[in-house]
Amino acid sequence: MKTGLQLAIAGLGTVGAEVARQVISNNAHFQRQAGMAVTITAVSARDADKDRGFSMQGIQFCDNPLALASMDNVDVVVELIGGSDGVALDLVEAAIANGKHVITANKALLAHHGYMLAEKAEKAGVMLAAEASVAGGIPVLKTLRESLSGNQITRITGILNGTCNYILSTMQHQGRDFDDVLAEAQALGYAEADPSFDIDGVDAAHKLALLGAIGFGTAPSIGAVDVTGVRAITMTDMDNAQKLGCTIRLLAEAEKNTDGEVLMRVRPVIQPLDSQLAKIDGPLNAVTFTGEPIGAITAIGPGAGAGATASAVLADIVDLAVGRITPFFGIPASQLAAAPQRVAPQKEECYFIRLKVYDRPGVLADITTILKDHAISVESLLQSGRSDDGENGDVPVILTTHEVPPQAITAAIAELTELPTVLAEPVILTMGHA
Amino acid sequence: MKTGLQLAIAGLGTVGAEVARQVISNNAHFQRQAGMAVTITAVSARDADKDRGFSMQGIQFCDNPLALASMDNVDVVVELIGGSDGVALDLVEAAIANGKHVITANKALLAHHGYMLAEKAEKAGVMLAAEASVAGGIPVLKTLRESLSGNQITRITGILNGTCNYILSTMQHQGRDFDDVLAEAQALGYAEADPSFDIDGVDAAHKLALLGAIGFGTAPSIGAVDVTGVRAITMTDMDNAQKLGCTIRLLAEAEKNTDGEVLMRVRPVIQPLDSQLAKIDGPLNAVTFTGEPIGAITAIGPGAGAGATASAVLADIVDLAVGRITPFFGIPASQLAAAPQRVAPQKEECYFIRLKVYDRPGVLADITTILKDHAISVESLLQSGRSDDGENGDVPVILTTHEVPPQAITAAIAELTELPTVLAEPVILTMGHA
Numbered sequence: 001m002k003t004g005l006q007l008a009i010a011g012l013g014t015v016g017a018e019v020a021r022q023v024i025s026n027n028a029h030f031q032r033q034a035g036m037a038v039t040i041t042a043v044s045a046r047d048a049d050k051d052r053g054f055s056m057q058g059i060q061f062c063d064n065p066l067a068l069a070s071m072d073n074v075d076v077v078v079e080l081i082g083g084s085d086g087v088a089l090d091l092v093e094a095a096i097a098n099g100k101h102v103i104t105a106n107k108a109l110l111a112h113h114g115y116m117l118a119e120k121a122e123k124a125g126v127m128l129a130a131e132a133s134v135a136g137g138i139p140v141l142k143t144l145r146e147s148l149s150g151n152q153i154t155r156i157t158g159i160l161n162g163t164c165n166y167i168l169s170t171m172q173h174q175g176r177d178f179d180d181v182l183a184e185a186q187a188l189g190y191a192e193a194d195p196s197f198d199i200d201g202v203d204a205a206h207k208l209a210l211l212g213a214i215g216f217g218t219a220p221s222i223g224a225v226d227v228t229g230v231r232a233i234t235m236t237d238m239d240n241a242q243k244l245g246c247t248i249r250l251l252a253e254a255e256k257n258t259d260g261e262v263l264m265r266v267r268p269v270i271q272p273l274d275s276q277l278a279k280i281d282g283p284l285n286a287v288t289f290t291g292e293p294i295g296a297i298t299a300i301g302p303g304a305g306a307g308a309t310a311s312a313v314l315a316d317i318v319d320l321a322v323g324r325i326t327p328f329f330g331i332p333a334s335q336l337a338a339a340p341q342r343v344a345p346q347k348e349e350c351y352f353i354r355l356k357v358y359d360r361p362g363v364l365a366d367i368t369t370i371l372k373d374h375a376i377s378v379e380s381l382l383q384s385g386r387s388d389d390g391e392n393g394d395v396p397v398i399l400t401t402h403e404v405p406p407q408a409i410t411a412a413i414a415e416l417t418e419l420p421t422v423l424a425e426p427v428i429l430t431m432g433h434a
Numbered sequence: 435m436k437t438g439l440q441l442a443i444a445g446l447g448t449v450g451a452e453v454a455r456q457v458i459s460n461n462a463h464f465q466r467q468a469g470m471a472v473t474i475t476a477v478s479a480r481d482a483d484k485d486r487g488f489s490m491q492g493i494q495f496c497d498n499p500l501a502l503a504s505m506d507n508v509d510v511v512v513e514l515i516g517g518s519d520g521v522a523l524d525l526v527e528a529a530i531a532n533g534k535h536v537i538t539a540n541k542a543l544l545a546h547h548g549y550m551l552a553e554k555a556e557k558a559g560v561m562l563a564a565e566a567s568v569a570g571g572i573p574v575l576k577t578l579r580e581s582l583s584g585n586q587i588t589r590i591t592g593i594l595n596g597t598c599n600y601i602l603s604t605m606q607h608q609g610r611d612f613d614d615v616l617a618e619a620q621a622l623g624y625a626e627a628d629p630s631f632d633i634d635g636v637d638a639a640h641k642l643a644l645l646g647a648i649g650f651g652t653a654p655s656i657g658a659v660d661v662t663g664v665r666a667i668t669m670t671d672m673d674n675a676q677k678l679g680c681t682i683r684l685l686a687e688a689e690k691n692t693d694g695e696v697l698m699r700v701r702p703v704i705q706p707l708d709s710q711l712a713k714i715d716g717p718l719n720a721v722t723f724t725g726e727p728i729g730a731i732t733a734i735g736p737g738a739g740a741g742a743t744a745s746a747v748l749a750d751i752v753d754l755a756v757g758r759i760t761p762f763f764g765i766p767a768s769q770l771a772a773a774p775q776r777v778a779p780q781k782e783e784c785y786f787i788r789l790k791v792y793d794r795p796g797v798l799a800d801i802t803t804i805l806k807d808h809a810i811s812v813e814s815l816l817q818s819g820r821s822d823d824g825e826n827g828d829v830p831v832i833l834t835t836h837e838v839p840p841q842a843i844t845a846a847i848a849e850l851t852e853l854p855t856v857l858a859e860p861v862i863l864t865m866g867h868a
Contacts, residue, residue, distance in 0.1 A: 018727060022727055026586065029586060032651075032765055033583040033764070034583075131581070137728040137729065137731055138731050139577055139580075139731075142581055143573055143576075146573075146576065146753060147565070147573030147576055147746070148573075148745065148749065149467040149468075149749055149752040149753075150456060150460075150464060150467065150745055150747075150748025150749055151745055151748075152460065217466075276713075276734070279713065291745075293452060293456055293740070293741030293745055294571040294735070294736070294745035295571065295736050295739070295741055296735065296736075297571055297572055297573075297733065297735030297736070298733070298734045298735065300710070300731065300733075301728070301729070301730065301732065302729050302730075302731070305729070306727070307727030307728055307729055308727070308728050310584070310727050311581075311582065311585055311725075313584075314584025314585075315581045315582065317584070318580070318583040318584060319580060319583075322760065323757070324580065324758045326756065335466060
């Protein structure tokens, strides 16, 4: 029986520093929960001298994070460096190879290398835990892996990227343009200087790949996720969504289709205002799990931020200390089914399409003829005056359709894009459900 | 290393039968999650011959549930009989004494005897688990006990009784009277023939006592919960709540006050329509945990029903099979602080008061004089015509107050009740927050 747990923290950004502060300042509480002493014996960060709000007394500072993986007085490496490869991957592999437990918040690393790392951790008899990697403080991995273990999961839906959600909900409530809100999000620390990973949907896709793997018992597969980000969304789209009694949210969805294939998508969806997901504002995350026999449960909470993310890391530490060690994917990696391939959606859906067109006679006839050729039934068509960003007499045309097969939309959009009067890549959003 | 887990199920009502059906019909899935064979070896129920949708082949039927506690081929007793004492208590005690693990959905049993049972289970080295006892399929116990283990919990708020929530939300949306909706809820199986435990708030109080114990690390204490049910709520109250942009929900709240005392209350609250809790309709449950460093997370889902409750029981079975055995209260019972005493609320709140008064001159002057004497600042006062159930010229008077100390309200209500023109026990609701 061990008498204590010795942690090394690699990366002392906002999350790493908060984890250290919590372990040190709430040590009595933490020790009661863990049933043993928990101490930080070593850390690694870019700057050794920065004051991070906790005392470095008794803590060894290492310039090289890899050093943490081989220290005798380290039982657990807490990897908070980030990135799918490079130092983070090297550190986690070295730690596992040396028989250290690993706790990380790194969704990119796990989406890309999770299968290999889980297999190595299980062979080495160490824990690989990453509650903080998906949905921040919301315990989605534990819920899916443990609390829903007796269920057949059929669907996982979520708002998994707080940056996109902050941008979209601020556009909705304040009527401000995408670029304006993005700049604000960057100033507030909700978005990175290079926001591509967030606003192009990559971050949400990493998280969805992990949820899909755990929920459906397959190896994780980034390549199977069809990703559309929010970069193309304008206030014209948001205004039109609101006219339809809806808003726009970036949804991540994984579901089993009728052939038992796993369909995973990240995409902006027109969401009815009275739906649960439409009410998720700001940097919140929300995840709904649907399965048999439970029905559906939804969890809502802070998807990012130092405190929420630290809370998830602390929970992994306590799980380890008390012996609640679970394979990362719920079942041993060796028992996972093969990673899913990307599959084309089959289910009919209703679509919202925005085209940027020359405001000239005949343009609507050209458009509606193409839609008719593909048997797409139009529910509404609106040529809505000059757009704010209009130039040279272009206007937005907003279409909504009845339920149509996705292949018909894809084919029609390809033809519409060829029209000389259609000026830019069309924006296509799916109409979501309550 | 055990090669299999042998279950006995005591009680084959809707939940027990669903657990059995799931274990039998999804056995391959279940076995993969559990990492071992899981079989049902014995059951007990009132009627041996009833068809419950699963095969009794290989399952021993016992007329006496207590027999399950001493069978050699039983590792776990799943207690789904119910009731705080009697057979359920005898069975759980006997099972623990015989070294059997116990899984139950019985909140009344645990609220009354949980401390004693947890202590016995921990001494015997067996698991006592009851995820299904609070909030049905929502994994609130695991979330609080494990996922929030690194947090200092400051507040737990929830809609914990699906029957009351069904009644109140149906009144809200359909404008139908309490008795009418209650009768419907009974017909639909959402309410018992004797609905007292639900509508008087006792069931919610049992659940809150368990959440409070886990969240604040104390022995559970039913006596510390101040309980008001929903029996007195009429459409007059709901209509007036809606005029204020609010609805009414039965809320269970546990919080640490500024002296570090645990304040626990179950009571109907006037809840702003745009708050998360006001959107919980029908038989759903919702629980919000607030703490440091996480902030707040909310979980929403089916609080009752065979499938949701069975899901929670199945999760406990898998936890046991894979060795994720946790003390029922998160930490060993011996380390819990003493059960909290009931403490009087101190915080100022805004109140909604409905009085039934004789419609005669001077009555409002009498009322407002009493309020003035207690320094209660009235925000609005409405004498709202004849009530539907009015007789002999009585009318409802609806008052809302600014923030006032709870003692002032209690004292004023005592005096108001003495007035000869006040005809019935006043209805006092607290104004909730967004």
